[in-house]
Amino acid sequence: MYFKKGQLEIGITMMTLLVFIILLIVSLVFYFRLAQGNIKETRQEILDEKYSGLLDALINLPELRYSLSGAEKNCLDAVKLNNFKIITKDSLDRSEYYNNLLGDVNAIWIDKIIIENGNVKEETSKEEIYSIKGEGLIYSSPVSICNDDKFEAGKLNIQIK
Amino acid sequence: MRKGQTEMLGLVFIVLILALSLVLYIKFSGQKESIALEIRSNTRVNNMLNALMLVTVENNKQMKDVLIRECYTNSQSCSGNVTLAEKLLNEMKEERENYQLEFEGFNGIPDDKKKIGNCEQGISATPARFTKSGRSYTIKLRLC
Numbered sequence: 001m002y003f004k005k006g007q008l009e010i011g012i013t014m015m016t017l018l019v020f021i022i023l024l025i026v027s028l029v030f031y032f033r034l035a036q037g038n039i040k041e042t043r044q045e046i047l048d049e050k051y052s053g054l055l056d057a058l059i060n061l062p063e064l065r066y067s068l069s070g071a072e073k074n075c076l077d078a079v080k081l082n083n084f085k086i087i088t089k090d091s092l093d094r095s096e097y098y099n100n101l102l103g104d105v106n107a108i109w110i111d112k113i114i115i116e117n118g119n120v121k122e123e124t125s126k127e128e129i130y131s132i133k134g135e136g137l138i139y140s141s142p143v144s145i146c147n148d149d150k151f152e153a154g155k156l157n158i159q160i161k
Numbered sequence: 162m163r164k165g166q167t168e169m170l171g172l173v174f175i176v177l178i179l180a181l182s183l184v185l186y187i188k189f190s191g192q193k194e195s196i197a198l199e200i201r202s203n204t205r206v207n208n209m210l211n212a213l214m215l216v217t218v219e220n221n222k223q224m225k226d227v228l229i230r231e232c233y234t235n236s237q238s239c240s241g242n243v244t245l246a247e248k249l250l251n252e253m254k255e256e257r258e259n260y261q262l263e264f265e266g267f268n269g270i271p272d273d274k275k276k277i278g279n280c281e282q283g284i285s286a287t288p289a290r291f292t293k294s295g296r297s298y299t300i301k302l303r304l305c
Contacts, residue, residue, distance in 0.1 A: 012168070019172065023179065030183070056204055074211050113252045115218060118241055120248040141205055142253040144212040151223060153216040153249055 047160075051139045055158055057101075058108065059143060063087065066146040076156070078147035081110065084129045098130075104161040107131040112145065112154040124154070136160045202284040206304040209253050209260075210286040213246060214300065224249075225300075229293050232269035239269045247277050250302075258304055259283075265299040280305035 058064065059076065064084060066077035088098040102108075108131070111124040140157040214225040222230075224246060232239040243264075250260055261280035264270050283305035291298045 012165070016168070016172065023176065027179065027183070034187075052204075059208070075215060113216075113249060115216070115245070115249075118218065118245060120245065120252060124252070140255070142209040142212045144208075144215045149221050150217045151215040153212040153253065155253060 047137075048139075051137075051158065051160055052141075054103070054105070055139055055141045055156065058158070059141065059156060073146060075144035075146040075151060076110075078145050078152075081127065081129055081145070084108075085131075088130060102130070105130070106136050106159040106161050108156070108158050110143070110145065110154045110156055111140075112152050202304060203286075206284050206286040206302055209250065209304070210289055210300070210302040212253065213249055213302070214289050216249065218242065218245060225289065225291060228264075228267065228300075229291060229298055232264070232267040233296075234269045239267075240271070240274065243270060243274050243277070250278075254304070260305070261301075261303045263299075263301040263303075265301070266297055 064076050064080050066073045066075050066080070087094065089095050108129040110127045110129065112127060113124055114121040137160045138157050139160070140155045143154055143156045145152040145154055214223065216224050218224050218227050224242070227242050228239075228246070231242055246262065250262060254260055259278060259280045261276065261278040261283070263277075264275050267275070280303045283303045286302045286304075289300040
């Protein structure tokens, strides 16, 4: 079987086009996979940023921070922590204010590290500060808690819907 | 060289350029550093060092006071408190995190305990500096 020159050239063009299309499809698939991964990563970064910012805002909230005669100390007030749940719900205005501030936070609690006879106890003491039922991601930050003259170390945790 | 061979060479050249640009893209796309992540880690490591220094360990005495008092010279209780600091950090850190705690000016701490943990390149907290009886003490914490 003989091919004419024109048929041969068409064959070559078709082959080149086929290879080019295959390469294009492979690169497009690869690119979209990478782009999808990047979008997921960016989403996670934005969420991390948002909730870590919220955690910092909570640590610096006057309603939780320890102060003596107007001078703030670098720790959270144990008494204020105990009463936070009450003040967030004692009136409709306040409830709305804290709902806006906390957004999709399900729960806030502190895991206090217990030191006994110069040693750290394995189990921590969990103290609930604010809660709505639900499950979700947890973000935490180390904090210092002032209780009269005693300072305790712990982790402030927030759970997101 | 025949015409077919020249065209094949051209195609190989294009494929090589495509592959090279893909490799370069992958290499540089993974190198962007997040400033927000750095700021966040910085706040975290500062909170951690602050909580460690302030924690009451015995009879209303804070960790920083106890370390300065006990680790002025070598003593059994000094080593005990360094170990306690280590355990507290282990409780406060996240599982994926590593830390490095360094003591400067504490003559009582044995050399092998002056640097706890391994984290050479990470985010450092502002060092905690104390002065007592004309001597200065520094505690540094880094988180990886």
